[in-house]
Amino acid sequence: MPAPWTCRTCLRRQLLAGNPHSLGYSTKSRPPLKWSRRKWTVVLAAAGGSFGAGTLAFSDDARHWTTATKRTGRVVSVLLVNINEADGQEKQASLLKACHKRCAERTLEALEQNGSIFIKLGQHLSSMEYLLPSEWTRTFVPLQDKCPVSSIESIEGMFVKDTGMQITELFADFEREPVGAASLAQVHRATMKDTGQRVAVKVQHPALEEWVPLDMRLTKMTFAAVKYFFPDYDLEWLSDEMESSLPQELDFAQEGENAIRAREYFKGIQDTPLVIPDVLWAKKRILVMEYISGHRPDDLEYLDTNNIDRDEVSAALSRIFNEMIFGDNAPLHCDPHGGNIAIRKTTSSRKPNFDVILYDHGLYRDIPKELKRSYAKLWLAVIDADETRMRKYAYDVAGITEEQFPLFASAITGRDYRVVTKSVNTPRSDQEREDISDALGEGMLQQLVQLLGKVPRIILLILKTNDLTRSLDENLHTRQGPAHTFLILARYCSRTVFGEQMEEIRRHGSLYLPCNLLRLLSAWASYMRVEWKLSLYEYYISVRRHLGVPVSVGLP
Numbered sequence: 001m002p003a004p005w006t007c008r009t010c011l012r013r014q015l016l017a018g019n020p021h022s023l024g025y026s027t028k029s030r031p032p033l034k035w036s037r038r039k040w041t042v043v044l045a046a047a048g049g050s051f052g053a054g055t056l057a058f059s060d061d062a063r064h065w066t067t068a069t070k071r072t073g074r075v076v077s078v079l080l081v082n083i084n085e086a087d088g089q090e091k092q093a094s095l096l097k098a099c100h101k102r103c104a105e106r107t108l109e110a111l112e113q114n115g116s117i118f119i120k121l122g123q124h125l126s127s128m129e130y131l132l133p134s135e136w137t138r139t140f141v142p143l144q145d146k147c148p149v150s151s152i153e154s155i156e157g158m159f160v161k162d163t164g165m166q167i168t169e170l171f172a173d174f175e176r177e178p179v180g181a182a183s184l185a186q187v188h189r190a191t192m193k194d195t196g197q198r199v200a201v202k203v204q205h206p207a208l209e210e211w212v213p214l215d216m217r218l219t220k221m222t223f224a225a226v227k228y229f230f231p232d233y234d235l236e237w238l239s240d241e242m243e244s245s246l247p248q249e250l251d252f253a254q255e256g257e258n259a260i261r262a263r264e265y266f267k268g269i270q271d272t273p274l275v276i277p278d279v280l281w282a283k284k285r286i287l288v289m290e291y292i293s294g295h296r297p298d299d300l301e302y303l304d305t306n307n308i309d310r311d312e313v314s315a316a317l318s319r320i321f322n323e324m325i326f327g328d329n330a331p332l333h334c335d336p337h338g339g340n341i342a343i344r345k346t347t348s349s350r351k352p353n354f355d356v357i358l359y360d361h362g363l364y365r366d367i368p369k370e371l372k373r374s375y376a377k378l379w380l381a382v383i384d385a386d387e388t389r390m391r392k393y394a395y396d397v398a399g400i401t402e403e404q405f406p407l408f409a410s411a412i413t414g415r416d417y418r419v420v421t422k423s424v425n426t427p428r429s430d431q432e433r434e435d436i437s438d439a440l441g442e443g444m445l446q447q448l449v450q451l452l453g454k455v456p457r458i459i460l461l462i463l464k465t466n467d468l469t470r471s472l473d474e475n476l477h478t479r480q481g482p483a484h485t486f487l488i489l490a491r492y493c494s495r496t497v498f499g500e501q502m503e504e505i506r507r508h509g510s511l512y513l514p515c516n517l518l519r520l521l522s523a524w525a526s527y528m529r530v531e532w533k534l535s536l537y538e539y540y541i542s543v544r545r546h547l548g549v550p551v552s553v554g555l556p
Helices: 008-016 036-053 062-085 093-114 116-128 132-143 153-163 208-229 236-251 252-267 302-303 310-325 369-383 387-398 405-413 430-452 457-476 481-506 512-546
Strands: 169-175 185-192 200-204 279-282 285-289 341-345 354-358
Touching: 036 387, 062 093, 062 208, 062 481, 093 116, 093 132, 116 208, 116 236, 132 481, 153 185, 153 200, 153 285, 208 236, 236 285, 236 457, 252 279, 252 285, 302 310, 310 354, 310 369, 310 457, 310 481, 369 387, 369 405, 387 405, 405 430
Parallel strands: none
Antiparallel strands: 169 185, 185 200, 200 285, 279 285, 341 354
8 A cells, every 4th residue: 555645854854853754655656756847847848838839829918928927836735745745654643644734735725816716626626525625625714704805896897898787777786895705706696677676686706707618727726736646636626627517607597597496396295495596687797686685504693593403404405415316316415515505584484484595506417217116225234334335236236346345335425334334324523534534544445545546526516515415414503413314315215216116017918917016015114114114213303302312223
């Protein structure tokens, strides 16, 4: 197993302490890094190519070229320094953590200075606790709240360019300060001039049009350089996925269509209090929709003050996103972080007493039916702690081999493999989080990076959705822990499997044929057994919750 790397500073300290170790990053394919002219040339040539390709689309404007040089310089300088530091081998955990921390802080500064899609990249990396050491993910957390704000003048210019009309011609009033800002866009409150309706106007940062081509090439160059010098850390699939998804997220007309589709789909789902703002009109960089506000799902003070049950919020979120994953022809929202979800108290007498508002519909995917079914069987096996079935369906879902399975099981659940094989329904302890972080630092990270680079892209997006919703659930600090959400997941999985069985029966002819009737009764009995077990367990954990007893359950 390759040894983890550390930086030259850490190594120098250890040498001074009289405990020298051989320098060099431990891989089978490359010797210790020495900054020869050839290796400097590799990075600088790649950067030069990115710079040139990203700027050719623009006229010979001095301001643009000067800024492009600065943006490229920040990325290249941080990349060179980080790679130059990461040329040692060290097993002492404290030195390794310090090395990761310095490199992460250096990278954070460059991401903040460049802004644009680099903020979005950092936000994505901050949520990848299953992949990156905690020194990186925790360092990038501030990027969730440090998003750029475009000037009102640049927004006014974009309106004229994209619609041919001034803001004042479209809106009776338009608040100059945005009520929210994200990495790709910001939102202003406004009032429609023709109807007087209060609306939210989502506008893309105008600067993105100029810098996305260059920034995307710099991102690809960075991951390509990391792969070149550290072959065990092949993260190019991240830039590939970003290159595929970013054009969709930057097309607000497509986002409007996604929102309308999701809104129509959930009209037929009765047990989810989901609200999706209505879309009035959309252009490629401008989206006008119904204004609906709420509070972040982790605003526990708001929930408690308004008597909104955290466990019910957790259950509602679980039902919404499981419906998106397992529902027939359901669209999957692939970016469900805390900033894209809001909770508002309702005045009606219905239960629950809140709505879940879902924003930002730029990135959607459709999951193939067969993949949904295999994924459902995989999760039923996980909840049941049935390792044999887990291994079978992990192979069906993502081609996971016997050797890769323990790592894959940890990745999809966010849990220690020893926990997965016993009961995944128990809350994650601080010790378990520390164990996972230490394992990543002890060489498992390389294996995980290589594994995730081989699985289908749709699986990565499902994993991302699962990871973000799991994080939302943990931040709610519910009384039931993860037990109830896993039971909801099990119910959706059970229904999916039952639907497959019914489809198979219909392929053999009429349901009234004696052989098909027997198959139907068998499938229905199997399905109802699971439903009854789930109902009994829900009652069981409800009683334990009211008694204040911790819950840990698994399906018999």
